[in-house]
Ligand SMILES: NC(=O)c1ccc[n+]([C@@H]2O[C@H](COP(=O)([O-])OP(=O)(O)OC[C@H]3O[C@@H](n4cnc5c(N)ncnc54)[C@H](O)[C@@H]3O)[C@@H](O)[C@H]2O)c1
């Protein structure tokens with residue numbers, strides 16, 4: 292029997308519950324060869340089913356990791372109900388600390404199942420970082436939270452679609468702190484983790500990694516900044532010494548064109564928006580967020596809680612479908 296993929300429901304007041312149900316009800320996940328199990332809250336999922344006008348019933352079960360089952364026609368979805376939120380009273384887009392705690396409980400439980408080997412991978416729905424802070428967790432997102440829980444020092448946030456994959460050296464911090472945060476060691480570690488994950492999970496024998504500059508025109512020989520010469524070029528040289536096919540520092544403005552046409556397997560970016568603007572421009576619908584370097588497999592939707600859409604039934608579930616599909620593919624290579 293295949294181990295399940297656990298889907299964490301994310302913020303109960305955002306679009307997470309809706310995109311999970313939409314993907315399940317549409318049949319878009321039928322091709323996934325592993326059982327799916329939602330770590331969430333049955334009452335909140337029922338509310339999402341109402342929103343989608345789906346005729347969906349809920350029942351209790353005790354079946355492996357599941358405690359409940361949602362049924363719509365002949366479709367069944369296993370659920371581990373980990374919170375008992377007052378679903379009808381939850382206000383769309385306004386998660387309180389109880390919602391924040393629930394989001395954390397879903398993630399921590401799913402992570403622990405993956406660490407124990409009772410699940411093959413986890414796929415996360417979008418959370419609200421303020422709400423988890425209100426519940427006592429100061430991690431800026433899943434990436435850091437999972438790194439801590441798995442006791443892993445260095446992980447890499449990768450977002451990707453068919454045409455472009457970006458790996459970030461720095462993630463959630465003020466832009467003005469980026470230059471002082473970049474170090475040669477951290478860039479080398481990002482390149483190494485990316486290289487190893489692309490060999491293992493994405494079928495690349497010798498991954499072609501483009502490493503970006505920080506400044507315009509790669510610093511223009513020092514005229515527009517010296518991070519390229521001081522920090523980034525030495526990292527590329529060190530990676531190449533280890534046999535990694537890394538090149539750069541490339542000017543960020545032009546490089547994405549060549550990466551998207553297939554000249555590189557991944558682009559190593561110095562900061563969040565450097566990588567995620569081109570990525571979401573090309574792949575907002577079908578992009579997947581993956582944490583590389585963990586001892587477990589974690590993929591995620593590439594979008595957030597979309598409060599402007601929450602409660603309307605209009606959220607697109609393509610990214611969730613892509614994230615589940617990628618988790619299943621990665622699990623085959625575990
Ligand atoms: N994986 C995660 O947990 C994750 C990822 C990104 C952002 N976030 C969080 O989400 C919150 C909102 O962030 P944001 O506004 O930057 O990004 P967002 O992705 O929530 O919204 C940006 C825009 O994209 C649209 N959008 C998002 N998801 C969509 C979908 N499934 N279908 C159609 N349109 C969609 C929204 O309506 C909005 O116009 C923040 O708290 C952020 O930290 C969480």
Ligand SMILES: N[C@H](C(=O)O)[C@H](O)COP(=O)(O)O
Pocket residue numbers: 431432433434435563567580591592593594595
């Ligand atoms: N930077 C991600 C994005 O914009 O999609 C996002 O905030 C996710 O962060 P975590 O996976 O760490 O929650």
